[in-house]
Amino acid sequence: MSGTAPRTKILIAVGQDNRERLARVLEGHELVFVETGDAAREQLENERFGLVCLGVHFDESQMFALLGDIRSHARYRKVPVLCVLGSWGRMLSEVAVEGLDHAVKALMANGFLNLLHFADDEGGNARIRRIVDYLILIDGDLQHIARTTGER
Numbered sequence: 082m083s084g085t086a087p088r089t090k091i092l093i094a095v096g097q098d099n100r101e102r103l104a105r106v107l108e109g110h111e112l113v114f115v116e117t118g119d120a121a122r123e124q125l126e127n128e129r130f131g132l133v134c135l136g137v138h139f140d141e142s143q144m145f146a147l148l149g150d151i152r153s154h155a156r157y158r159k160v161p162v163l164c165v166l167g168s169w170g171r172m173l174s175e176v177a178v179e180g181l182d183h184a185v186k187a188l189m190a191n192g193f194l195n196l197l198h199f200a201d202d203e204g205g206n207a208r209i210r211r212i213v214d215y216l217i218l219i220d221g222d223l224q225h226i227a228r229t230t231g232e233r
Contacts, residue, residue, distance in 0.1 A: 089217050090129065094121045094147060095136030099167035099196065103134065106206045107213060118143045122150060125157060132217050133157070135190070137166045137181060145188065152189045161191045161221025163213065168197070191221035 090111040093103055100114060113128070115121045118140045124130075133151060135144045144164060151157045164185040166178065173181075182193045194212065199205035 089131035091213075092121060092124055092128075092130045092133045094118070094139045094144075095134060095165060096138045096167065099136055099165065102167075102196070102201060102206070103165075106209050116140070118147050118150075121147055125151065125154065130157075130160060132213065132221075133160060133162045134213075135162060135164045137164065145184070148185065148188050148190055159220065161216045162189075163192045163194060163216060164190045166193070166195045166197070191216055 088110055090113065091107060093100070093107075093112055093114050095103060095114075104112060104114075113124055113130070115124055121140075125133075135147060137144050139147070148162060148164070151160070151162060164181075166173075166181060178195055185193045192212070194209065196209070199209050
C-alpha cells in the first residue's frame with residue numbers, strides 16, 4: 082500500500098495484536114516498533130520521528146504515561162502523536178471509548194483512531210493510511226481546518 086506523503090520515520094508503540102496491520106497500512110514509511118515504554122523513550126532520545134503512534138494497551142496500558150513524557154519533552158512537543166485502539170476495543174463500551182478519545186486529546190495527542198471502525202481490508206486500511214499521511218503532512222495541526230485564512 083503506498084501513500085502520497087513522503088517517507089517518514091514513525092515510532093510505533095502498540096501491542097502485538099495491532100503490529101501486523103499497522104505494518105501493512107504504513108508500508109513505505111520507515112517504521113520503528115518498540116516493545117516497552119522504556120524502549121520508546123530511548124528511541125525518542127536518540128532518533129527523530131515525524132510521527133508517533135501509541136496503542137491504548139501498549140506495555141500494560143502505559144500509553145498515557147508515554148504520551149505525557151512525549152509532550153513534556155521539548156524536542157517532541159510538536160511531533161504529531163496518534164493514539165490507536167485496536168482489538169482490545171471490543172471489550173470497551175462506547176462511553177469508555179469516548180472517554181479515551183477525550184483523554185488523549187486533553188493530553189495533547191493529535192488524534193485518536195478506533196481501528197475497529199475501519200475494516201481490515203484494502204478500503205479500510207487505505208482510509209487509515211490517508212489519515213496518518215494527512216497528520217504527517219500538516220505536522221499534526223488539525224486546528225488549521227477551523228481557521229479562516231489559508232496561512233499557518
